[in-house]
Amino acid sequence: MKTFAKSVLAAGVALSVVLGGALSASAAEKLIVVITPSHDNPFFKSEAVGAEAKAKELGYETLSLVHDDDANKQSELFDTAIARGASAIILDNAGADATVAAVKKAKAAGIPSFLIDREINETGVAVSQIVSNNYQGAKLGGEEFVALMGEKGNFVELVGRESDTNAGIRSQGYHDVIDQYPDLKMVARQSANWSQPEAFEKMETILQAHPDIKGVISGNDTMAMGAYAALKAAGKGDVIVVGFDGSNDVRDSITSGGIKATVLQPAYRIAQIAVEQADKYLKTGSTGVAEKQLMDCVLINSDNAAKLETFALSE
Template identity: 70%
Template sequence: MNTYLLKPCLAAVLLSLSMASFAADKGLIAIITPSHDNPFFKAEADAATAKATQLGYTTLVASHDDDVSKQNQLIETAIARKAKAIVLDNAGADATIGPLKKAKAAGIPAFLIDREINATGVAVAQIVSNNYQGAQLGAEKFVKLMNGKGNYVELLGQESDTNAHVRSQGYHDVIDDYTGLKMVAQQTANWSQTEAFSRMESMLQAHPDITGVISGNDTMALGAEAALKAAGRKDIIVVGFDGSDYVRDSILAKGNIKATVLQPGWREAEMAVEQADAYLKTGKAQKEEKQLMDCVLIDETNAKNLKNFGVQP
């Protein structure tokens, strides 16, 4: 065989592969979430990255750690790198509006997940869990577990996060109807497991007679559970919110945590990328901007089916 004939053929093959690779790369999608130390936010980033890669995009994945300044810098970086779209779980309902307006002016559409902002028309989509509906599910289970009576405490999420307020309101719109249940303390733990451990220790010292803890998220619920275990208090019921695998394991092991509320974070992140892809192809939004996804109660009856913030068949 003439080896000289192989060179043009090889060049053609390499050119073909190069063109295929170029065609598959649709550009950059920036994926920005809070800290990946929280399994919920890590799952969001993982799901969005996997879907973007599947659809032919490259990704820039970063965490703003709930720091508005850091978030603004990351959005600036996305603009500078001419990202095709931004998928964002934001660091503040008000503070995020200005940076996203800047991205929009630069021709970069934003697709929000998990947390809303206090404006419409700035992002193409805001795909969030129905936090109020989910909180009511959690509260109803909490009331049942508490037999409608007893003293309890509440752990709140970050003050700047709309979800923290919506979930608390959903809890109280159910629990407050039961006169036998009395909230004796309410403290913010900023979605943090470490802070929740500390807050739980102090609340337990001040109110040793409590029999229940309702938490704004699973990370704080796990911090509370760790403090209760350290104090030898197996009698205190904890209900969380998010649907993490760690809380699933506690429910199955019959720990302090008896239930949680699953918000479908994995699917929300996938939907954001899918809608970004459709928007970039057509120039039109697939759905209305505000999109609510219903939550699911997770307890001893279905915890075994929970994995990666989704219920498996």
């Protein structure tokens, strides 16, 4: 009798282990991990919020992590996602080359990655790479800048982090337009690493050497805000500043007569599309679309700035 009881107990324990494992696996299958740069930048926070909202709407748990543009930290966060048994990773990455190994690591563990905002320098590793059409957007910004400058004058360019593919693409788009106008002369070009405090400091230094600048074109809104703050502090608030991203901060500056224009890339919507594609891929084995996808950008100036809210333009 005792032997029978022990057998029943052992079977029960074994069954509970199996069921427990199945439940854990089931829970893990419903986890989407969202990894972005620092949420101090509202653009990246918008990505995380958009991805989380769509994931929860589709029935997933979410885990939001920040890599601070540190590829080593990003690799550790991928280890966390793998250890948690995530079903998918939504990623705004920490470097076009440095990220490839991390995405491959997740793929080898059976976890697909869906990239937003920034591409990596390899295809066939991530399932999707959904990015703003940075070149198209930069040309829009460049054209607006040329018009605001009256096709002449000295200007400064602030570029983003050198390891970020988008920094180079935006700069190329700007110059493919601006360089057609010989009376527009670039007197300084410096990286401020997408940072507002760094842009403020760089702008202060540039102004000492070039006090007569007429315009500043910036690779993102955060640097544009830093540059404008430095210009205003120096009594040069009339210098033309154009940014890129479509942040609420720059929207408010435009509507109050400060920064003149920006280019909206729909961060919130792109993040949601990535989650929708992850959900479809997990259910069907395919997203139904190409790996690389471009989303067109929209020029934002005094004509439409009031319609801008959290990286989305209302009709």
